[in-house]
Amino acid sequence: MNNRLRLAIQKSGRLSDDTIDLLGACGIHISRPDRKLRALSEQFNLEILFLRDDDIPGYVADGVADAGIVGENVIFEKNKEVETMERLGFAKCRLSIALPNSFPYSSAADLNNLHIATSYPGLLERFFKEKGVSASIHEISGSVEIAPGIGLADGICDIVSSGSTLISNGLREVEVVLQSEAVLIASPTISADKRSRLDRLRFRLQSVLKAKQHRYILMNVPNESLSEVIQILPGMKAPTVMPLATEGWSSVHSVIPENTFWDVIEKLKAAGAEGMLVIPIEKMVL
Ligand code: PRT
Ligand code: ZN
Numbered sequence: 001m002n003n004r005l006r007l008a009i010q011k012s013g014r015l016s017d018d019t020i021d022l023l024g025a026c027g028i029h030i031s032r033p034d035r036k037l038r039a040l041s042e043q044f045n046l047e048i049l050f051l052r053d054d055d056i057p058g059y060v061a062d063g064v065a066d067a068g069i070v071g072e073n074v075i076f077e078k079n080k081e082v083e084t085m086e087r088l089g090f091a092k093c094r095l096s097i098a099l100p101n102s103f104p105y106s107s108a109a110d111l112n113n114l115h116i117a118t119s120y121p122g123l124l125e126r127f128f129k130e131k132g133v134s135a136s137i138h139e140i141s142g143s144v145e146i147a148p149g150i151g152l153a154d155g156i157c158d159i160v161s162s163g164s165t166l167i168s169n170g171l172r173e174v175e176v177v178l179q180s181e182a183v184l185i186a187s188p189t190i191s192a193d194k195r196s197r198l199d200r201l202r203f204r205l206q207s208v209l210k211a212k213q214h215r216y217i218l219m220n221v222p223n224e225s226l227s228e229v230i231q232i233l234p235g236m237k238a239p240t241v242m243p244l245a246t247e248g249w250s251s252v253h254s255v256i257p258e259n260t261f262w263d264v265i266e267k268l269k270a271a272g273a274e275g276m277l278v279i280p281i282e283k284m285v286l
Contacts, residue, residue, distance in 0.1 A: 117147035225272035
């Protein structure tokens with residue numbers, strides 16, 4: 001019996017490079033000679049299946065793959081039964097309804113009787129139901145943003161990231177249907193043995209993702225400012241404090257979250273810290 005853990009990832013597209021980089025940071029290096037649809041990774045007794053993203057939830061739900069990495073938008077659209085194990089922090093986007101700039105919009109009731117083009121008919125239908133909207137859905141598979149301009153629909157429901165595609169097509173985002181990012185999913189039929197290996201993969205992913213969200217900081221602090229500086233530092237534990245060769249000064253090391261980074265740096269500077277060095281962290285194992 002094949003005991004390799006089977007992981008489905010996107011063959012080529014917006015998720016591919018980040019997925020392969022993330023697995024590489026977890027010590028899983030994938031070589032894919034001749035763009036084959038399957039690859040083996042000896043480091044983790046893993047078999048990788050390269051698929052279209054739309055097929056990943058179904059393969060995982062049916063147990064053809066034990067796990068997968070795919071955008072939540074696709075999972076919810078396909079409405080397959082899979083377990084979301086970890087949010088992976090990349091391919092962040094939202095599924096939104098957008099209307100021409102000239103359309104006077106104030107609430108979801110204004111969507112009544114409109115004709116909306118989308119590649120996400122399932123999610124859009126559920127959204128309309130929830131909001132009590134009666135509108136028609138025109139399913140198209142690509143270039144959704146041009147539908148209003150060519151008279152195919154009144155508005156669209158599509159993935160938005162920076163928002164520039166909407167702007168360049170004279171469209172305005174009026175409702176967010178779903179927030180999405182890439183996630184690790186598991187099959188409901190996964191065996192106990194494979195499950196424990198998937199848990200090990202998840203542990204590695206968490207260590208890498210946590211590291212990405214933090215920075216290691218080193219600074220010199222006059223001893224009279226030490227207590228104030230230590231108060232400012234949010235670190236995992238108390239910071240490391242070591243005497244410098246120069247009398248009256250210490251070196252302080254700590255870990256700070258990326259999202260509060262500039263606030264903390266400004267406060268440290270105001271408290272008297274000097275010579276700050278900020279270093280990326282490769283892994284964080286807590
Ligand atoms: O071939 P396959 O079926 O595997 O791939 P695909 O063509 O269906 O998907 P792909 O590779 O384009 O996207 C894969 C996943 O990336 C999506 O399912 C989302 O989870 C995620 N993602 C993140 C995005 C975007 N950002 C994104 N910006 N998917 C699509 N877009 C498109 C969007 O459709 C629109 O055309 O980018 C445009 C909007 O971008 P902004 O930056 O102008 O707002
Ligand atoms: Zn797709």
